[in-house]
Amino acid sequence: MCAASVEQPSQQSFDIEQFLAAEESKGLLRLTTAGSVDDGKSTLIGRLLHDAKGAYEDQLKSAVRAGQIDFSLLTDGLRAEREQGITIDVAYRYFATIKRKFILADTPGHEQYTRNMATGASTAELAIILLDAHRGLTTQSRRHAFIATMLGIPNFVMAVNKMDLVGYDQEVFNRIRAEFEPFLERIGTKNYYFLPLSALKGDNVVDRGSHMPWFDGPCLLEYLETVDAADNMIQAPFRMPVQRVVRPDQNFRGYAGQIASGTIRPGDQVQALPSGRRSKVKRVVTFDGDLEMAHAPMSVTLTLADEIDISRGDMISSGIPPHSARIFDATMVWFDAHPLDPAHDYLVKHTSHTVPARVDGVRHLINVATLESEPATSLAMNEIGVVRIATAKPLFFDPYQGNRVTGSFILIDRKTNHTAGAGMILAEAEGSLEDAADRLVRLVRAAVPEGSRLNLPSDDAQAMEVVRGLLKGVLR
Template identity: 50%
Template sequence: MNKQTIDYIVREQDLITQDLSTYLKRHEKKEMLRLLVAGSVDDGKSTLIGRLLYDSHLIYRDHLESIYQDSKVFNTTENEIDLSLLTDGLRAEREQGITIDVAYRYFSTEKKSFIICDAPGHEQYTRNMATGASHCEMALILIDARNGVRAQTRRHSLIATIMGIQNIVVVINKMDLVDYSESVFQQICEEYLDFSAKMSINSIDFVPISALTGENVVTKAERMSWYTGEPLLSFLENVKLADESNLTGFRFPVQYVIRPNSDFRGYAGSVVSGVVHEGDEIVVLPSGKHTRIKDLKTYDGYRSKAFPGMPVVLTVENEIDISRGTILAKPDNLPTVTNKFDATIVWMDEEPLKCNNEYLLKCNAQCVPVRIKSIYHKYNINELTHIKADELSLNDIGKVELLSQRPLICDSFTDNKEMGAFILISRDTNATSGGGVIELKQINNAQKGQNLSKEVSFVTTDQRIKMLGHKPATFWLTGLSGSGKSTIAKILEAKLLERGILSYILDGDNLRQGLNSDLGFSPEDRCENIRRAAEVAKLMNDAGLVVIAAFISPYQKDREEAAHIIGSYYTEVYVDADIESCMQRDPKGLYAKHAAGAFKGLTGIDAPYEAPLKPTLHVNTTQETEEESSEKVLNFLLSVI
């Protein structure tokens, strides 16, 4: 045994040896934090975890000696202990010096307990990283100070946010190799903040360290006196995360039906969200039958209530059909029952995902056949922009639309992780092909549309045209903020009125103050904003009006959907202007506010704008006045009505 292991004293070793039960009780009720550690190859993830455990004196001596011997065998650190071997347990990992599989480590300090997930850095093991991320509350994204933000940094950050991690700690490692430079640290911080502005993240913190030497990992680094924050371990011990326990919206997926004899029928599973009490009324889905909870039984006996994470056997008052895969919920807060939904998917199969491919979708205890209806886009990992795609290849991340053969009972992942996450299973190989999260902004509920019929007016379209003296139309003005859409729309409306033509402006901001006041500016909310606007325009066209719709409408697919809804009355007008001109005009002050850091997600700056590929009419307000552009639009409009 070498001197390092001889001098090493395991924390609370005497208590562990003499009174294990007291040691366990001391730690069992501490706050638990589940951490994902991710980054590119050789950024030092495994070394960091080993350093945390070593400097906290949480490695047993026999394990430490084993690591020391392996360090000599694999010649990794020249007579020093290679702490990365603590988590790189596979022989292939030790031989290659990389992490392949997800490794989990538990440790506990005086203040908090931790479960650390060491995620692989190689792109080919992205699937393993996604699996680990789905169980964590915070991500430590490691960056090699010499290399800065790399493609895998972006990929891992994106996957972490897709999997619901909203708290990121960017750990800038190997500061010893850049002479502990504050300027290098600040440059990487700025680079990461620029990149991450396109993602939904609640908090981002930055910590400079050297995992190899241990500086700023457990104790403060003297050679980085410019850093005023806490060492990494202290930060993790003191950080407070919002309580993510979902206590609203009771959901209970039935795992097994317990029937030991003819006198007992119970339904076993775990409460994934909400709280249920004895006597509560519940709804059985998908059947929609109502009943009440008779009693709740756990391993420790009967309980009056059950809460998230508790395994329990329920019995109900009525004899109704409840089987594996059934979801129990409360009538005042029901999940969605749908056979059509959108999802963001991390693809994990060598065989690409393509439209019309069929898979088995497993979501909690449900397993339903699904088909890929369409692929909206995949992500450009470096720029976090959307790329049109006909397929998703191994490790691609994209958004798709799925159709299920049977109704799926689910929630949006942002509302309920357990009810909104799924895996896709190949029907040929039975292997997991992908993992995804459900987005329910634009679902077509299987129950919607039932018992509805279209009412036809006694007044025909031809009669309206004859009365008004012109045909209806929708001229859809799309372009960046400040390109001149609203100005052109107002000029058009006034000139049409002079000619006795009845028109109305549908303005994006006006709709967001009323009809669309519940929507934000995420890609999904933008999509729904345009869909609703198109439905309103269609109704106005039915009334015989000329509609001038002024919307940024940044996504090509959304404009195509608007054209589909409105039909033959739709005309697309691209109001083109370069970003510099738009920033100079800045009629609503958005560019100035964005530059001041008041908000993120401004189209054309840190949110994408997909310019029309083949607009019906193209005007350029950088090269011509808005009056000249309006005249072009007016002349074209008069020719079609």
């Protein structure tokens, strides 16, 4: 047995109060899976749900074929899929152990469904990439790892499946790992764990099984339960996009939003964007009472010490101010059947802010098979490229790799209302004087107390010292 904790307490010895107390501190892990058509992904998920008691008896009953459970039938949801025997859209699955609750975005791996993978990966903290021991590494495997890495997933399991078909041979596993690792290093994949398993036979999924004594790492479920998924967004500078102004009467004016990153306490200095006005947090209001401290990703309502004009789409921030730009570069995944068109009108929805936008050119297309940049003037469905976006008003953002909430946006086709593409912001466009000036002003405003003057000594070293001191106040 692995140390995974799937056993359900028997009813006699079951102490509900103890159970509920334990449940209250149980964390949540969001994960996604990707694999090619025959990598056995449905079978793996089916087994995970079955063994971790995420599937119910009546659902199991309807998945029995020829007297045996066909695990893949547990996850095929739509009629069209059952007819074609493939998975055509992202499906969300839920299971839990004593230690964690899991939300699994089950995404199909066919080439034409890049968009589904991106969707599933966008909220995931961990990705399981299915590899086929029998077939070895494929272009699809690289594609999956690349897309998941691009979407900023911090943890990976490289599940080398179908070990039963290669006689549980350690050499096969080692060969695949040795071949894949340089690729993962090159694309910057973080924290990956290679795991040999057989979804069909159950080896190393929930139980260790007896076929691979040469492997002593944790099996899949144990790894999912214990992987360090600490949310580093709590340490990042405070950002809260304002969703709504709550104003029930003359005496209360609060700004409601979900904290994108960082922490906030009453008394903290904050800056409202785009106005740049500063104030102090007066209260952190919730239905359950005021809080002494709140952090990402809590949904709260802030009141400020000063009457300043803030509305939906604005951002409340502290510490280093976010970037502000009207023109910026982003990696885009294209979803729509209608290709990206620089002459077309789009809307950017970024946090709680929706603004008219156009595409100011495609810088290059990324060939997902070779990772080479290729010249392009457009992006077709399921293609990925780096584009320059120009918006009617400045966006306040952080680069995506540092903040998945304030660094992401969707592009909406104004004619059809379709979600045409999803973007991950790289940086503001170089050489934009307006943006540089805007950022400098915000930084100075954040660092220099209102009403006081900034006197820079003529000596550069001394000036640096003064500025460093000021910035320390911003960075805290």
